[in-house]
Amino acid sequence: MLQQIIAIVIIIFFVFRLAAQKKKKIISHNEFSLWLAFWLVAAAAIIFIKQIDRLVAWLGFSGSGINFLIYIAVLALFYLIFRLQLDHAKMDKNLTEIVRQITLKK
């Protein structure tokens, strides 16, 4: 219970920080919505951890709900890194093309 409260407090801190960034126009409306949804899902996962435990058991996994969430988070991180790498490669390719055009003064 104490761990859940600490986690929720941390999430509330990040949501306030997010709202402040939005107010100062550091982040766009879409970015704000995305991160708000992320933190709300994280808070829901913490509040309903018992239900997730039952869901995980029903799905046939031996670990607890929190383990399951960590596995999902690791998978999501790998996917995000992969996407970032692809985006980076696309930008890199475009940059090379611009450099080439400047070099040959097209």
Add this chain to the structure above:
Amino acid sequence: MKITCVIPAYNEAKNISLVVSGVRPFVDEVVVVDDCSRDDTFDLAKQAGAIVFRHPLNRGQGAALQTGNDYALEHQADIIVHFDADDQFLASEIKDMVAPILAGRADIVFGSRFLGKKSNLPTFKKYLIMPLARLFTRVILGIKLSDPQNGFRALSQAAARRIRINNRGMAHNSEIQIKAFQEKLRIAEVPITVVYHHFGQKLAGGFKVIRDLLIHKIIK
């Protein structure tokens, strides 16, 4: 037949004059693409008689080669020779490289260190890196060439138009070979000599090549 030699160069002030002067008697035009060197590569290449371009940012050997190809194609080169700036290759072998294209037997010619002529290949490279690279290119990429990593090559104008180099780093080597096979070009291999002054690409570089090939396959 107009033969243009494209030399990508990065911090090659030590060798570029020698390389450009060595190559000039064997081709009609020498194009050096200085990949944003911090030394005098640009000026020295110009003084040696090359047409010189300078990338405003360092973009890698593959990118420099494509810049050179773009220029050569725009100026009606019939054959484009890729040649390294580090004085590893013998300029006198350019005539052997372009011969199969001139004879109409090939669209692209790859130099090979493993077809008879002797190169002073470092032992580790010869007995570990090269066999692994050869195995990878044969089994995974389906490329049947004796030398999987050789920067000395000659392309006909048609071949250069069909092969656009997207990998700006060292993966361009494999990319060119893959595209030559995919485009069903007539491929020839010619024995060449490589004089090693330094080790060159290491094993870790090989893994980077695989990663870059994979990424460019996805973002294509």
